Amino acid sequence: MHRWSRLFIPTLREAPADAEVASHKFLLRSGYIRQLGAGIYSYLFLGQRSINKIVDIVRQEMDTIGQEFLLPTIHPAELWEESGRWTGMGQNMFRLQDRKGTWLCLGMTHEEVMTDLARKELRSYKQLPQIWYQIQTKFRDEPRPKAGLLRVRQFIMKDSYSFDIDAAGLDVSYTKHDQVYRNIFTRCGLSFVAVEADSGAMGGSQSQEFMVYTDAGEDLIVSCPNGDYAANLEKATSQLAPITELAPTGDGKPELVHTPGKASIADVAEFFQISPAQDIKTVAYMAEVRDGKKARWEPVVAFLRGDHSVNETKLAGLVKANELRPMVAEELEKYLSGPAGYLGPIGLKVAKSLHDGDVSVILDKSLEGRENMVAGANKLDYHFRNVTPGRDFTWTIAADIRNALEGEGCPVCGSPLKIGKAVEVGHIFKLGQRYTEGMGSRVLDPNGKEVIPTMGCYGIGIERILTASIEQNNDANGFWLPPAIAPFDVVVTITNASDQNLLAAGTGVAEALEAAGFDVLLDDRDERAGVKFKDADLVGIPYRINVGKKTAEGKVEMVTRGTASSEDIAIAEVANVMRVKTGR
RNA sequence: CGGGGAGUGGCUCAGCCUGGUAGAGCACCUGGUUCGGGACCAGGGGGUCGGAGGUUCGAAUCCUCUCUCCCCGACCA
Numbered sequence: 001m002h003r004w005s006r007l008f009i010p011t012l013r014e015a016p017a018d019a020e021v022a023s024h025k026f027l028l029r030s031g032y033i034r035q036l037g038a039g040i041y042s043y044l045f046l047g048q049r050s051i052n053k054i055v056d057i058v059r060q061e062m063d064t065i066g067q068e069f070l071l072p073t074i075h076p077a078e079l080w081e082e083s084g085r086w087t088g089m090g091q092n093m094f095r096l097q098d099r100k101g102t103w104l105c106l107g108m109t110h111e112e113v114m115t116d117l118a119r120k121e122l123r124s125y126k127q128l129p130q131i132w133y134q135i136q137t138k139f140r141d142e143p144r145p146k147a148g149l150l151r152v153r154q155f156i157m158k159d160s161y162s163f164d165i166d167a168a169g170l171d172v173s174y175t176k177h178d179q180v181y182r183n184i185f186t187r188c189g190l191s192f193v194a195v196e197a198d199s200g201a202m203g204g205s206q207s208q209e210f211m212v213y214t215d216a217g218e219d220l221i222v223s224c225p226n227g228d229y230a231a232n233l234e235k236a237t238s239q240l241a242p243i244t245e246l247a248p249t250g251d252g253k254p255e256l257v258h259t260p261g262k263a264s265i266a267d268v269a270e271f272f273q274i275s276p277a278q279d280i281k282t283v284a285y286m287a288e289v290r291d292g293k294k295a296r297w298e299p300v301v302a303f304l305r306g307d308h309s310v311n312e313t314k315l316a317g318l319v320k321a322n323e324l325r326p327m328v329a330e331e332l333e334k335y336l337s338g339p340a341g342y343l344g345p346i347g348l349k350v351a352k353s354l355h356d357g358d359v360s361v362i363l364d365k366s367l368e369g370r371e372n373m374v375a376g377a378n379k380l381d382y383h384f385r386n387v388t389p390g391r392d393f394t395w396t397i398a399a400d401i402r403n404a405l406e407g408e409g410c411p412v413c414g415s416p417l418k419i420g421k422a423v424e425v426g427h428i429f430k431l432g433q434r435y436t437e438g439m440g441s442r443v444l445d446p447n448g449k450e451v452i453p454t455m456g457c458y459g460i461g462i463e464r465i466l467t468a469s470i471e472q473n474n475d476a477n478g479f480w481l482p483p484a485i486a487p488f489d490v491v492v493t494i495t496n497a498s499d500q501n502l503l504a505a506g507t508g509v510a511e512a513l514e515a516a517g518f519d520v521l522l523d524d525r526d527e528r529a530g531v532k533f534k535d536a537d538l539v540g541i542p543y544r545i546n547v548g549k550k551t552a553e554g555k556v557e558m559v560t561r562g563t564a565s566s567e568d569i570a571i572a573e574v575a576n577v578m579r580v581k582t583g584r
Numbered sequence: 585c586g587g588g589g590a591g592u593g594g595c596u597c598a599g600c601c602u603g604g605u606a607g608a609g610c611a612c613c614u615g616g617u618u619c620g621g622g623a624c625c626a627g628g629g630g631g632u633c634g635g636a637g638g639u640u641c642g643a644a645u646c647c648u649c650u651c652u653c654c655c656c657g658a659c660c661a
Binding site: 010012013014015016017018019020035037038090091092108109111140142143144146151197198207218323427429431457459477493495496498499527528529530531532533534535537546548549557 | 585590594595596597610611618619620621622623652653654655656657658659660661
């Protein structure tokens, strides 16, 4: 029996000034967490109980497809040097030295450790497939921790890794995770959506994120209201409405026009009396390309419609860049011979193929087939009109490199797309052979031939499930969690604990609920009823039973936090009503 | 890393500009009255004013350096 009077549940009447998003404020006010440093938090009694419930669900579901391990937090640097990520992870990795001066790091993910196990232990196709998982604290030195538990430097992650003999096997492991993840998030009571995700520079063929819509989220999700398409903005595509072509002027060839001071798309469009969609936007980058162990910077110039924006994730993936940064003035002069504001496609030394030494020119597909557009002339205060892609300039690659916009057509059905903010709670990812190949994992197939196992990796952010749930379920007075992940199913509030009859009745109700299998918090504190009601509303427990006024008549009041509805029920019926409400 | 903001009792904040014995509300302790939506009265405890250096007879307050935290951006398997 958990008696509130004996517990440490430090609720706050006011939120600390540091907290901005709802989940951060309420996690602090409800006494779930306390901050130790930037992105570093202690989980107190209520917080830990909720985390434990989430972990239990994750473990139960994962055990249906995999085996739980617990891997080291501290990893030798050599292991990460083998995979190339000791330098590749950059500043996000916490590093330390032991007394001998040997470099180590705190695990930010466990591909290396898992692959090390695999290469040492797995010898035969008969041992495959394997799905190994763990629930472990991860450390990432985020450049900017924020929003309470949403982006932190230390957090609990369920991460799993599959090893299969071939791509068909990986498909199976991946699909199993997809289903188990859906089970997990459903059991946690989250309203979530699975979206296509960018596979990142690490390669890999297929990737899906599990997202929860909330304004506190950091990702943008493009989705079709009909439900037949959903993708991260980093990956999303869309159908465009046709554009009416501009009529050519003069002899129809590119015509130089003096456009003094017209350096923005809006200014140019106004000057030429056209819409921004008739203008060619030029965006010039330097891309860091890794060639073996060496990295070098190459020029990349992107052309898009004036009303579109560059999707740097797509562009970086296309040109195989680790990093993109805008060109500085000297680089613009060197590669385009023009100043910012007047850049354009005509007269560039266009690379025939990527990385051949000339400027990689990437044409957004929306410009293919367009005619007589307006573009910068690579000369201060001048633009061209009558610019037609293909006739007047060439490119290295034409591809989709733009961000989809709200209202554009769904790529499947054409309906207007919506864009919303969301938090990523899970990610499943086909890794392929990047680690197994590089780190020398080999097994024999049925023909006795050596093959490289193929991997998948799959993550779930435990705290993010809690955070996302709070973001979905809160009001001015606090929040309410689904019973499956709440620290307690129900709080029994004795309105006047100094009344021995009420105390006895409340204790009896709590005992009956516990006997029925519910997690019960008995609020027996010697506080005024108002204080206890406020606290109960605050701390995320989905149901409250008031033992007070009507108890002499054999009744108590049951309050459902999420709907604020209440009903009087007979004391003897309390457990049954809870069973009905929770479906247990 | 760039830009902005903030460090004064557990929490929210005032005081700083214009230097002169550190304050309020909430929280906490004691006593009393109250007791179904964050009660009231009386008394009380608790603060190196983030840190270091400097200016000054005197620094929370002015100057220099520094640390930490928050927000926007960059970043992000």
